[in-house]
Amino acid sequence: MANSKPAQPSTPSRNDEARTREIVVLRWGHRAQRDARLTTHVALAARAFGASGFMLSDTFDEHLKASIEKVAKNWGGCFRFEMGTPWKNAVKDWKMKGGIVVHLTIYGENIQSSDALSRIKTSGKNVLLLVGSQKVPPEFFSAEVSDFNVAVGNQPHSECAAVAVFLDRFFQGKELSRDCGNAKVRVVPQERGKKTEVDHGF
């Protein structure tokens, strides 16, 4: 496997879709004891795959907030973390600002075999991405709440995987090579070993 090309440099800024469209992930049903690590992974995946923020609805988890904000501070970019807002208020507020709501659920339209993603993209609107961690309220499926119910495959897997793949497809992968501004730590991609650049400031 020696005939490799060197990794290409990262693109200098966020891609066009990311610049003009905003996606915020809303996590419903978080239980601090049981879901701490999974919700952390969902929030980190949201950030890494191009979402601009994460809302932990209906509850508070200071430890989670601190760990996500620490990553965002060290690794750069703008990523908002909010918590405590009741989900109904968050949805209402989002819609009042002209955004649409997309509920990720195994029961929804298949992201691969339907045209749901294309309809979401052509709407041109900001997206609030609803993900549960336990059985969600039936209202999530209704037109009053969700403009789209989308299944990242109709097989059981993981809300973390669903968020990552939805965002990867939405941004067409460009989010993975963007440069997060004002980072203190940055990985220098390599075929072998570990290399980071650290900005120690003044």
Next chain:
Amino acid sequence: MANSKPAQPSTPSRNDEARTREIVVLRWGHRAQRDARLTTHVALAARAFGASGFMLSDTFDEHLKASIEKVAKNWGGCFRFEMGTPWKNAVKDWKMKGGIVVHLTIYGENIQSSDALSRIKTSGKNVLLLVGSQKVPPEFFSAEVSDFNVAVGNQPHSECAAVAVFLDRFFQGKELSRDCGNAKVRVVPQERGKKTEVDHGF
């Protein structure tokens, strides 16, 4: 959001790439107490996104095995679950059978901005996909173990997200609309609500 088209029917069988290429996910460093739910999500994502098996290396977790096998039995398809094999033996055995090893790591070649995925695909070989859950042994990065070190983005996120996005890109999404044979439960994708078909047998 009413101007939608109905979801297309699923493709009748696994896609060509999936039929001829085998990917097995090897999870290293699992700790039964701490990682139970995350490893479950990684294994379910592996299955949902087209891997043909999952190996829990170096340890045993009967509860995990039972829960994954239950999903595989109810939701169909062929998905092997193995556990207990030391990772070095698993890697050696895989290579002896002509397969390659791909290590998913934040430090590796960026899947978006390098040609790593293209080189993996053109190798035409079966892939053992190594993922850690804690700091991995340094040998994982060496040519003796990993033919490729690939970063699903060079930002911190989640091994669950990394496995899902790698597989989604490898199989070009076709795995999400395939029909898992001999399923007892099957979701009927819908714009609203929940619908399943259950085969109660004889």
